[in-house]
Amino acid sequence: xxxxxxxxxxxxxxxxxxxxxxxxxxxxxxxxxxxxxxxxxxxxxxxxxxxxxxxxxxxxxxxxxxxxxxxxxxxxxxxxxxxxxxxxxxxxxxxxxxxxxxxxxxxxxxxxxxxxxxxxxxxxxxxxxxxxxxxxxxxxxxxxxxxxxxxxxxxxxxxxxxxxxxxxxxxxxxxx
Numbered sequence: 001x002x003x004x005x006x007x008x009x010x011x012x013x014x015x016x017x018x019x020x021x022x023x024x025x026x027x028x029x030x031x032x033x034x035x036x037x038x039x040x041x042x043x044x045x046x047x048x049x050x051x052x053x054x055x056x057x058x059x060x061x062x063x064x065x066x067x068x069x070x071x072x073x074x075x076x077x078x079x080x081x082x083x084x085x086x087x088x089x090x091x092x093x094x095x096x097x098x099x100x101x102x103x104x105x106x107x108x109x110x111x112x113x114x115x116x117x118x119x120x121x122x123x124x125x126x127x128x129x130x131x132x133x134x135x136x137x138x139x140x141x142x143x144x145x146x147x148x149x150x151x152x153x154x155x156x157x158x159x160x161x162x163x164x165x166x167x168x169x170x171x172x173x174x175x176x
Contacts, residue, residue: 025070030055032176034063035072039173042076079172087117087135089142089163093150094128096158105129107154117145128160 027035033053037044044052050060067073082088097104105123112121112132120133134150136142142161150159 025072027176031063031067034060034067035176038064038073038076039176082135087137089136089138090167091134091136091142091161091163093132093134093162094124094158094160095130095132095150095153095156096127096160097129097155098157099155100129104155108156111153115149117149128158134161 030053034049037049037052046061046064047057049064050057053060055063064073082090095108097108108130109121109123112118112130117134117136118132119135120131122131123129124131132150134142134145136145142163146159146161150156
């Protein structure tokens with residue numbers, strides 16, 4: 001299916017969903033159980049997932065596919081341990097641009113997408129224009145990222161970094 005679908009009635013008829021309908025999707029207790037289970041571990045077999053949420057394998061697969069097609073499940077990924085991956089440091093970097101025009105924002109955002117050390121980027125309302133999450137190997141690597149990658153970004157007038165000392169909580173799991 002090229003468009004998200006909605007399950008209708010007991011006969012399992014399908015109807016294409018409009019984007020605004022996807023945002024208003026009503027999830028039942030079983031949908032929430034599937035989403036919670038997949039956020040804990042996205043690699044169970046369909047049979048294992050079905051058993052965990054008390055469904056038949058075919059019903060579980062059908063519901064999971066509908067959740068994917070709706071866009072609610074955006075993708076499945078592996079979450080790496082930063083220390084084992086060789087990038088144990090995390091910095092949150094506030095960036096201020098010289099202009100907030102659409103062209104300036106687009107240039108900055110395109111450049112940010114090309115830098116793998118920047119793992120997250122948020123456009124802000126407030127004192128700074130963007131908040132970046134940057135990962136690094138050590139102090140020398142952070143200095144390199146700062147001087148060679150961040151400050152030369154298009155339109156940057158100020159870069160302010162805050163270094164994390166310890167991760168207290170890190171989660172990709174959303175409350176469902």
